[in-house]
Amino acid sequence: MDKKQAKKILAQIEKKKALLGIQNRDIAVFIGVCEKTFREKIRDPEKFSLREIYQIMHLLRFSEEDKKEAFL
Numbered sequence: 408m409d410k411k412q413a414k415k416i417l418a419q420i421e422k423k424k425a426l427l428g429i430q431n432r433d434i435a436v437f438i439g440v441c442e443k444t445f446r447e448k449i450r451d452p453e454k455f456s457l458r459e460i461y462q463i464m465h466l467l468r469f470s471e472e473d474k475k476e477a478f479l
Contacts, residue, residue, distance in 0.1 A: 423467035
């Protein structure tokens with residue numbers, strides 16, 4: 408994942424978090440990491456595993472359109 412791609416994905420995550428009222432700690436618990444680790448991964452998104460990205464998309468109820476916006 409390049410920096411441009413990472414920014415797009417993070418923008419979608421932030422947008423969905425705001426819409427759903429979900430906090431970083433909620434996502435961290437859901438993907439099985441502590442909140443500090445989650446924040447570190449947000450600062451350096453290449454550290455996220457593919458599985459964690461899928462889990463986050465599931466929790467934040469990414470639609471097909473959201474996925475396209477984030478990944479294309």
